[in-house]
Amino acid sequence: xxxxxxxxAIMSKTSKSPASVxxxxxxxxxxxxxxxxxxxxxxxxxxDFDLVLHLPLRYVxxxxxxxxAHAPYGQMVQVEVTVAKTEIRFRPRRQLVCVVADSSGEMxxxxxxFYPSQQKMLSEGxxxxxxxELRMGFLGxxxxxxxxRVVREGVPLKETLTPVYPTTAGLxxxxxxxxxxxxxxxxxxxxxxxxxxVREYQLAAFAESIQYLHQPPPDAPLSELESxxxxxxxxxxxxxxxxxxxxxxxHYARRRSLVAPSLPTTQTLTSALLAALPFALTGAQHRAxxxxxxxxxxxxxxxxxxxxxxxxxxxxxxxxACAQALENGYQAAVMAPTEILAxxxxxxxxxWLSPLGITVAWIAASVPKRAREMMLExxxxxxxxxxxxxxxxxxxxxxFARLGLAVVDExxxxxxxxxLALHNKGVNPHQLMMSATPIPRTLSMSxxxxxxxxxxxxxxxxxxxxxxxxxxxxxxxxxxxRVRAACAGGRQAYWVCPLIEESEKLQLQTALDTHVxxxxxxxxxxxxxxxxxxxxxxxxxxxxxFKAGELNLLVATTVIEVGxxxxxxxxxxxxxxxxxxxxxxxxxxxxxGRGAAQSACILLFATPLSEMAKARLKIIYENTDGFEIARxxxxxxxxxxxxxxxxxxxxxxxxxxxERDQTVLDQARVSAEQLLRSQSAVADRHLExxxxxxxxxxxx
Ligand code: ADP
Ligand code: MG
Numbered sequence: 001x002x003x004x005x006x007x008x009a010i011m012s013k014t015s016k017s018p019a020s021v022x023x024x025x026x027x028x029x030x031x032x033x034x035x036x037x038x039x040x041x042x043x044x045x046x047x048d049f050d051l052v053l054h055l056p057l058r059y060v061x062x063x064x065x066x067x068x069a070h071a072p073y074g075q076m077v078q079v080e081v082t083v084a085k086t087e088i089r090f091r092p093r094r095q096l097v098c099v100v101a102d103s104s105g106e107m108x109x110x111x112x113x114f115y116p117s118q119q120k121m122l123s124e125g126x127x128x129x130x131x132x133e134l135r136m137g138f139l140g141x142x143x144x145x146x147x148x149r150v151v152r153e154g155v156p157l158k159e160t161l162t163p164v165y166p167t168t169a170g171l172x173x174x175x176x177x178x179x180x181x182x183x184x185x186x187x188x189x190x191x192x193x194x195x196x197x198v199r200e201y202q203l204a205a206f207a208e209s210i211q212y213l214h215q216p217p218p219d220a221p222l223s224e225l226e227s228x229x230x231x232x233x234x235x236x237x238x239x240x241x242x243x244x245x246x247x248x249x250x251h252y253a254r255r256r257s258l259v260a261p262s263l264p265t266t267q268t269l270t271s272a273l274l275a276a277l278p279f280a281l282t283g284a285q286h287r288a289x290x291x292x293x294x295x296x297x298x299x300x301x302x303x304x305x306x307x308x309x310x311x312x313x314x315x316x317x318x319x320x321a322c323a324q325a326l327e328n329g330y331q332a333a334v335m336a337p338t339e340i341l342a343x344x345x346x347x348x349x350x351x352w353l354s355p356l357g358i359t360v361a362w363i364a365a366s367v368p369k370r371a372r373e374m375m376l377e378x379x380x381x382x383x384x385x386x387x388x389x390x391x392x393x394x395x396x397x398x399x400f401a402r403l404g405l406a407v408v409d410e411x412x413x414x415x416x417x418x419x420l421a422l423h424n425k426g427v428n429p430h431q432l433m434m435s436a437t438p439i440p441r442t443l444s445m446s447x448x449x450x451x452x453x454x455x456x457x458x459x460x461x462x463x464x465x466x467x468x469x470x471x472x473x474x475x476x477x478x479x480x481x482r483v484r485a486a487c488a489g490g491r492q493a494y495w496v497c498p499l500i501e502e503s504e505k506l507q508l509q510t511a512l513d514t515h516v517x518x519x520x521x522x523x524x525x526x527x528x529x530x531x532x533x534x535x536x537x538x539x540x541x542x543x544x545x546f547k548a549g550e551l552n553l554l555v556a557t558t559v560i561e562v563g564x565x566x567x568x569x570x571x572x573x574x575x576x577x578x579x580x581x582x583x584x585x586x587x588x589x590x591x592x593g594r595g596a597a598q599s600a601c602i603l604l605f606a607t608p609l610s611e612m613a614k615a616r617l618k619i620i621y622e623n624t625d626g627f628e629i630a631r632x633x634x635x636x637x638x639x640x641x642x643x644x645x646x647x648x649x650x651x652x653x654x655x656x657x658x659e660r661d662q663t664v665l666d667q668a669r670v671s672a673e674q675l676l677r678s679q680s681a682v683a684d685r686h687l688e689x690x691x692x693x694x695x696x697x698x699x700x
Pocket of ligand 2: 315
């Protein structure tokens with residue numbers, strides 16, 4: 001909500017030196033013991049300014065006292081009463097019951113667990129302030145477990161609302177409040193934003209906003225504060241998003257200033273690869289490769305994300321990028337998060353590149369020691385031009401002769417350090433990241449502000465769309481009939497067991513049970529099993545047997561989620577679809593419909609369904625386009641959940657919410673560009689204040 005500007009306050013404060021400067025002797029954190037510091041660290045508080053930015057979750061009103069008879073029900077209220085009677089009752093269970101009263105009326109206090117000290121505070125005749133929710137109980141108006149304070153002479157009422165902060169075990173609200181109040185009074189809260197910007201977006205001053213949030217006046221609008229729609233929150237939302245954008249754009253600029261090998265296409269290997277392919281690239285694949293090709297020829301490292309739905313054909317685009325690096329005499333590395341996926345890439349690379357005289361090395365944990373040593377030697381000598389593998393690729397023993405390009409598939413499954421480790425195998429190699437999780441454009445503009453993005457928004461021709469069916473679990477036998485029919489017709493099927501987040505063990509057990517059950521149901525079919533707890537080698541064997549058609553039916557946990565390519569599989573059954581994320585369902589469904597045969601995906605669900613589950617199943621039923629599914633999923637769940645905790649950048653935002661604050665996000669993005677162009681000292685000042693957080697947004 002807009003609020004009147006107090007520009008004089010802002011102007012007088014913007015001209016001073018950088019923000020958050022503290023003289024060491026006045027540091028709050030340095031004045032307290034290590035145990036408290038450790039607890040604060042758990043809350044992400046590492047400096048005095050972090051204390052300032054540790055904002056309340058909600059407030060309680062201790063600024064005035066309600067007469068008992070007139071206090072509203074169902075909200076936190078404070079009353080001041082004298083204890084008339086205290087007794088321990090044993091029915092229905094042991095509890096402390098007090099009758100308390102002020103001049104207006106009487107009420108009860110009940111404590112279900114209590115210490116002698118509390119009993120003492122509530123001894124007959126004591127005057128106490130109670131803070132709690134009043135409700136109508138069995139005995140009459142009552143408070144259960146209120147906060148109790150003994151009233152001594154001359155204890156004044158609070159002048160501002162009392163903040164309730166997120167905290168951690170062993171760190172009380174009172175202690176945290178004191179530390180924060182001290183930090184507030186000692187830190188420099190001057191504004192980091194120039195007046196024009198503050199005016200343009202009608203922002204409040206930083207100092208005023210932060211003071212307001214920590215110590216709101218008694219008449220502050222609580223619902224606006226708690227839903228973060230208040231002007232004071234809006235200012236901090238802006239600041240946080242601006243810091244995020246500044247940090248990401250700076251990072252982007254920093255990488256552009258590094259020198260990378262220029263790898264322009266020579267039209268040799270790339271052309272040969274294109275000519276040898278059994279298919280023509282789609283328009284979208286062409287566009288994406290052109291963008292990548294242009295990046296590779298530049299003298300600074302490429303940082304590009306290639307986004308495309310499952311089955312959109314990202315792998316060949318990556319192979320072309322590798323070929324372009326190779327035709328310049330450089331090596332390429334391709335890294336995937338699972339051995340199954342990495343091995344598939346290895347097969348594809350070999351299929352495409354070996355006929356052109358390229359040696360492709362396979363580096364994974366399961367490769368026997370001797371073979372592995374040989375591969376490593378070839379990579380180090382440069383006689384293997386491409387290395388494909390899992391996490392094993394960035395281990396210490398792996399040395400590249402001349403790494404020019406690093407390709408990372410399913411980039412969000414790797415941590416920042418892991419990607420950095422691969423990156424460090426070369427001198428500023430170009431980086432291509434791939435993701436099959438389509439991120440709607442609105443999100444990607446800001447979330448990927450530190451990357452360039454290419455999108456493959458078109459599937460290769462000749463795919464028959466997968467038919468999706470929603471089937472209640474009780475009709476399992478009909479589904480089993482369909483599996484029988486598909487396999488009898490020479491097709492293959494997947495049976496995917498539910499993701500049980502609470503327990504990996506339980507998930508494993510379900511997969512084992514299902515395998516036993518389906519093996520018994522189909523005595524004449526070959527039923528295989530893959531799950532996350534199997535050794536990589538066993539998994540690869542099962543997958544290979546399925547791919548070779550030796551297995552008719554494959555029971556799997558969600559390990560098959562990414563990248564598995566078996567064109568003869570035309571049926572997929574997914575159990576407990578209502579529990580799975582939409583992008584995951586979509587990815588799973590993308591495993592069928594890879595050949596010419598009509599394929600189907602049967603989503604089994606258990607009733608009753610929540611409204612949310614219904615809405616989500618409807619989305620997956622009605623849509624086949626991953627971007628559209630992502631868009632609707634985002635609208636349904638909001639970006640925090642949509643991106644998940646692993647997509648760190650967004651999850652790190654503490655104050656802003658990129659969906660709710662979409663407008664502010666756009667403003668912050670525009671402002672960040674402007675500041676970096678013409679007022680970089682201002683950008684420095686703002687980043688300095690928010691730096692501790694801002695660095696975590698980066699994706700390397
Ligand atoms: P994803 O983007 O999910 O990684 P893949 O790269 O695995 O997709 O491609 C899926 C399948 O489509 C592969 O079998 C691949 O060879 C094939 N393919 C890729 N591009 C084309 C195209 N332009 N025309 C026909 N088939 C293609
Ligand atoms: Mg893929």
